[in-house]
Amino acid sequence: MDTKEKDRVVPKGKLLIIGGKEDRNGTDVEMKHRNKEFIPHEILKLLLKNKTDRIEVITTASSEPESMRETYTKTFKEIGYSNFGFIHFTGKNEDDYVERIRKSRVVFFTGGDQKKICDEIRNTEICDVLMEKYLSEKDFIIAGTSAGAMCMPEIIIFEDEEDEAILDNDIRISAGLGFLSECIVDTHFVHRGRFGRLAHAVMLHRECFGIGLGEDTALLIEEGKKAICKGSGMVIAISAKEIGKTNIETVEDGHPVYGENLKVHIITDGCCINLESGEFHAPE
Structure with a gap:
């Protein structure tokens, strides 16, 4: 299925993108002791309704x-x-794995190196079957945490310097798995100070929303665009669609990038955002 054909199809399945360090065995979630609305294993409990699937x-x-x-x-x-x-x-052993994925209700990508996921999975039958199930099966979920979330969009950040200044040529973009359109996802967003690199990425790709996922925080996405926040932290959404003055297209290698009028949303548990229109809804 080519990109244009895929764009015409509203996915029946869901995506669950997690900022890393979700509440799980062996992980001490910082907000567990501070957020009065903390729920143990809240995010991973979203994977299945029927626990035997x-x-x-x-x-x-x-x-x-x-x-x-x-x-x-x-x-x-x-x-x-x-x-x-x-x-x-x-x-x-791709054939064996393809059959296992066909029979699954959830496929969950762990953390690690997002480029490694994309290099191994993209353009394989495994990726084709995941896309097929995501587009056609109502109760199917593709989930990922940390690097497993960053690999989901069509465009991914796979390398940067993580310095305080945003310098031209200090970020590298690559092709992702393509389950999420017009978004770029970053994880461990608050704890690792990644605002600059995500802002840089969306300034380079202004058609995309930048989604910065905090730890133990996730977006559950339906229809490829309707996202609700779950978890104990926050998500930062950055848009450069209305950017004003910027030198992003003329800056020379190694020189600082600037940009005016970036739009930022702070999203917490229960908040909803449309990843196409930017429409925001607070919890009822």
Whole structure:
């Protein structure tokens, strides 16, 4: 299915993009002791309504897949999930993994290296089946945390210097898995001070919303655009669609970038945002 055809289809499935360090076994969530509305395992409980449905966890991004397997096995059992498995795809045994994904209700990408996920999964039958199920199956969810969330859009940030100043040529953009259109996702957004790099990315791609996900915080996205915030932290949405003065197109290598009139939303639990129009709704 080409991009134009995909754009005409409203996805029936959902995306769950998580900013990393969600409440799970072995993770001490900072807001757990401060946010009076904290709910244990709130985000991972969104994966399934029927706890016996199948979850496939893809650990391809991680350099320590066994550690990921141990962590999520303990956490899923605590929640009550009983039917899950782990896939560490590195270009081998694709047919076996495709069949497992066809039978799943949820596919969950762990953290690690977002470029590694995209290099291994993009342009494979696995990616095709994920897209097919996402577009056509109402109860199907593609979820990801940290790098597993960053890989979801058509465009991803895969490398930057993370310096205080925004300098020309200090950020690298690549192709993602393509499940989310006109957005660029960043994670661990507040704790790792990533405002500058996400602002830089959307200034380079003004058609995109920048979605900066805080830790233990997620967006649950329906119809490819209707997003509700869940979790104990916050999401920052940045738009450069109405940018004023900027030198983004003329700045020389190594020199600072500036931009006027960036639009920013702060989104917390229960808030909704339309990722196409920017329309914002506070919790009832």
